[in-house]
Amino acid sequence: MKRYILHTPFSIYHFEAATWDHSVHKHTYFEIIFILKGSGIHRINGNAFQYAESDVFLLGPEDFHHFDIQELTEFSFVRFNESIHKQLPGDKDRPWQPIIRTLLNTSSQSRGSIVADKQEKQKLHHLLAVLEAESSDDQSQYFEVIRDGLMRSMLIILARNLFSQTQSRPVRKDSIEAILMYIRQHIYRPEDLTIERLAEHFHYAPAYISLFFKKQTGESLKQYIIRHKIKLIEARLLYSQLTLSEIADEFGYTDESHLCKQFRKYTGTTPIAFRMRV
Structure with missing residues (x-):
């Protein structure tokens, strides 16, 4: 698409x-x-x-x-x-x-x-x-x-x-829309986005919520969370003056090195190179 x-x-x-x-x-x-x-x-x-x-x-x-x-x-x-x-x-x-x-x-x-x-x-x-x-x-x-x-x-x-x-017109608590909404609202708090925490919040077994999410979206729960986070980080790199350390802290990474490693894995480039290419 x-x-x-x-x-x-x-x-x-x-x-x-x-x-x-x-x-x-x-x-x-x-x-x-x-x-x-x-x-x-x-x-x-x-x-x-x-x-x-x-x-x-x-x-x-x-x-x-x-x-x-x-x-x-x-x-x-x-x-x-x-x-x-x-x-x-x-x-x-x-x-x-x-x-x-x-x-x-x-x-x-x-x-x-x-x-x-x-x-x-x-x-x-x-x-x-x-x-x-x-x-x-x-x-x-x-x-x-x-x-x-x-x-x-x-x-x-x-x-x-x-x-x-x-x-x-409340969103059904067990719907995929509710799960996506929860992820977007808690994207800055990784401790709230573990499989166990999501399963507890939505009253599913951990294995079931993973299967349910994959069936509804075609993407694993973990992959969706990481890709959504990377998308937001790309916007920070392009349109803000935040340092890598500040961005890492905002999104709950343990340190700047962890952010760089995951960013490179999913984009094929480093945060610094991504920021400098435009």
């Missing part, structure tokens, strides 16, 4: 289409998809969702999708990497930081369009209009500050809507 790559922390792609020319694909980034007009079917992770004007979708790096366009559709794709919401000095105690982190590490796509309320959709589309206008002058000294404020507001509104949906 093709994987699209974003080489900058942020971009907006606004276009109209009568037919969808892209094959089913994944990304290395997140994207908020706005439907400005038109209708059709949005196929996400094997599920089909009818879409219409003003719908809003949020996709993460592991989501795969494509559109079946039934009526000429105007799209706006807001694409961004995790680094755009990097924690700055003084941010640690800001209440929106954990909300955004939880949103980006929560599987949202078995629910289709995140926002149902008309007024909530209007708020998001107004923010999009301002964001697109500001992006036309992205060399301005004020652009990044304005962009980050607008993006933060968008994501908080999406989180508010997604989490209210989650409360009214």
